[in-house]
Amino acid sequence: MKQKTWIAVIVVGTLAINAMAYVVVRKRRASDVPPPPPVSGTTTAPTPPVAVPAPPSEDANEGLSRARRAAGLAALEDRDYDIAVREFTEALSLRRTPGGDLVELLRIATDLQSRERDRTRVEPPKPTREPAVTRTPPRAKPSRASSSRTSTHAKEEPPPPVLEEPRNGLLLVTSTPPGLVVQVDGKAVDMTPARLPLRPGTYRVALAQGERRLMEETVVLEEDGVHSLNRDVSEQLAPPTPPRPVANTAPAETPPTPPATAAPVAVKAEATGRGELDISSPSLYGEVWVNNRPYGFPPLVAQNLPAGPARVEVRVNGEVKRRMSVEVEAGRRVAVRVR
Structure with missing residues (x-):
């Protein structure tokens, strides 16, 4: 009888503890529920408008295109043709009107890039010099054998070293506007944009239109080097502005002279x-x-x-x-x- 009573007490206590735990969990869940949405009719604060950035102007793209073009010319002088191709491509994509000297500059940079890659791919490694093998001469040989041996040694002597000629440099000449005559040491050689392979040395480079020489500059070209020359001569090619007419300052009593007409x-x-x-x-x-x-x-x-x-x-x-x-x-x- 006592054993049954204890079993009943244990069962009742367990149920009471479970009920208390259930009530505590329900209260915690109720506190975590977000507040209900506001009832219709209540005013809410207006959301501030989001500022939309203005689209970049075309002038900014033109300025960025000129900066990319200048970076490409600098990369050509440093013989970094990969960067030059990338900069000229970006400058061409940013320009409003396609064409101009950027197309020719991109073609020049691509040509130089392919030439540099072909040269590094085809250039063989330098041959290593084999050590000379010493041979013990025989004790006694006839004179005919000794003469043949001396002739063989004479044939085996290496040829004298051949002096390599200096490699040419590359002169890039561009102008604004394009299509001007490029003169090197007084001789017309090409029109801008021009790509001129020249021997190392000092040259007088000039831009001309017809018989009129617009600018002249001394250029020092190094061996296997790239030198770029870019000049803006649009102001020199602009037509002169006509003089403004002088105001008539004659007194009112004097009869005005008829003005000069066109x-x-x-x-x-x-x-x-x-x-x-x-x-x-x-x-x-x-x-x-x-x-x-x-x-x-x-x-x-x-x-x-x-x-x-x-x-x-x-x-x-x-x-x-x-x-x-x-x-x-x-x-x-x-x-x-x-x-």
């Missing part, structure tokens, strides 16, 4: 028989020649042309791609669009 200027221009051509070529980028004379890359204005028929050509790498005949009118500027 008619005499036109008459004078017609008397000289000279005109101008405003040439553009949107579909083909090449050098413009007028009457067998180079004028640069379009768009451009060919001035001081004799009145009458003129032959306009667009050449790419010296080959004529477009040819047309245009009538030059005296004292007027005629627009020409090469298609």
Whole structure:
């Protein structure tokens, strides 16, 4: 009987402890539940607007493109052609209008990169000099054998060393605008952008347009070195601005003299028989020649042309791609669009 009573007490105590633990767990879970959402009709604080960054302007891309182009030229001078190819590619992607001298600079850097890789791949290792083997001469041999031995030793002597010629350097000449004549020591050799392999030494490099020399500079080229020369001569090629008319300071009593009109200027221009051509070529980028004379890359204005028929050509790498005949009118500027 006592054993049954103890069993009943144990069972009741266990149930009571479990019930208390269950109540404590429920209270803790209730405290962890997040508060209910606010009831409709209550006002909430407005969310502040998020500032949207303004898109970068095109001028920033142009500036970054010029910086990438300058970094590519510096890498070419350091003969780090991998970085030069990467910088010129980035500069070309950032430019609004494709083309210009970046295409030619990228081609030059890619060519130099492939040449450097081929040279390092094909260049054989330097041969090691084998040690001379000493041989014990025989005790006695006839004179014929001794003469043949001396002739054999004479044949085995190594040839005299051949002096290697110095390796050429590379001169890169670019200009703004492109299409100017590059002169080296007074001789026209190419047009910008130009890639000139030259022997090591000192040269006088000049940029010219027709018979007019725009700039001249001394360049020292080292053996197997790369030197870049970039000049902006757009201000020198810009047409001069006409002078401003002077205000009439004559007193009111004096009868005013009739002002000079544009008619005499036109008459004078017609008397000289000279005109101008405003040439553009949107579909083909090449050098413009007028009457067998180079004028640069379009768009451009060919001035001081004799009145009458003129032959306009667009050449790419010296080959004529477009040819047309245009009538030059005296004292007027005629627009020409090469298609």
